[in-house]
Amino acid sequence: DTGVSQDPRHKITKRGQNVTFRCDPISEHNRLYWYRQTLGQGPEFLTYFQNEAQLEKSRLLSDRFSAERPKGSFSTLEIQRTEQGDSAMYLCASSLGYRRNTEAFFGQGTRLTVV
Amino acid sequence: SQQGEEDPQALSIQEGENATMNCSYKTSINNLQWYRQNSGRGLVHLILIRSNEREKHSGRLRVTLDTSKKSSSLLITASRAADTASYFCATEGTSYGKLTFGQGTILTVHP
Numbered sequence: 001d002t003g004v005s006q007d008p009r010h011k012i013t014k015r016g017q018n019v020t021f022r023c024d025p026i027s028e029h030n031r032l033y034w035y036r037q038t039l040g041q042g043p044e045f046l047t048y049f050q051n052e053a054q055l056e057k058s059r060l061l062s063d064r065f066s067a068e069r070p071k072g073s074f075s076t077l078e079i080q081r082t083e084q085g086d087s088a089m090y091l092c093a094s095s096l097g098y099r100r101n102t103e104a105f106f107g108q109g110t111r112l113t114v115v
Numbered sequence: 116s117q118q119g120e121e122d123p124q125a126l127s128i129q130e131g132e133n134a135t136m137n138c139s140y141k142t143s144i145n146n147l148q149w150y151r152q153n154s155g156r157g158l159v160h161l162i163l164i165r166s167n168e169r170e171k172h173s174g175r176l177r178v179t180l181d182t183s184k185k186s187s188s189l190l191i192t193a194s195r196a197a198d199t200a201s202y203f204c205a206t207e208g209t210s211y212g213k214l215t216f217g218q219g220t221i222l223t224v225h226p
Contacts, residue, residue, distance in 0.1 A: 103160040
């Protein structure tokens with residue numbers, strides 16, 4: 001197992017374009033999280049899934065953002081009509097959700113730059 | 116919004132010295148975790164301390180938790196240049212697995 005994998009690592013897009021990021025969690029992990037991190041700040045929670053169900057969404061996740069985890073394995077995060085304020089590192093994490101007090105494993109992130 | 120605040124925002128020390136970082140939070144927690152992030156990379160989990168624990172050790176790391184003061188500290192002993200990174204505390208509240216991060220402490224260890 002190679003840990004949490006995110007693709008692409010870097011994405012540069014023009015304002016107004018749509019982008020999609022992919023996250024492959026650790027295979028036995030049923031919980032998957034998306035976070036956003038801007039320069040000099042800690043990660044901020046966006047949303048999480050337990051298996052294929054999206055259980056919580058942050059108010060940071062505007063209607064331009066959508067996340068899916070169709071088969072309870074990999075997840076995608078789509079941003080429509082990107083804005084310069086969307087420029088950030090998008091981090092995915094996974095964990096075993098059957099118990100409390102388990103650590104989350106993070107991927108290397110996708111760095112988005114909107115020009 | 117960030118729940119936690121970390122102090123100091125930046126810390127610069129010499130190799131071999133100890134580094135102490137503090138974290139405060141606002142709401143009840145199940146546990147508090149510390150992560151390390153090297154520049155532009157993902158986060159690496161360091162240690163988790165449960166709300167009913169007061170102190171925990173892992174190698175050169177020592178974490179304390181004071182739930183009455185809603186604060187935690189991370190001590191790195193005998194620091195190395197390779198410890199240079201940003202360190203974040205994160206709290207897990209009532210929503211299992213959802214973490215709320217502080218703004219982090221940038222640690223620089225000079226060889």
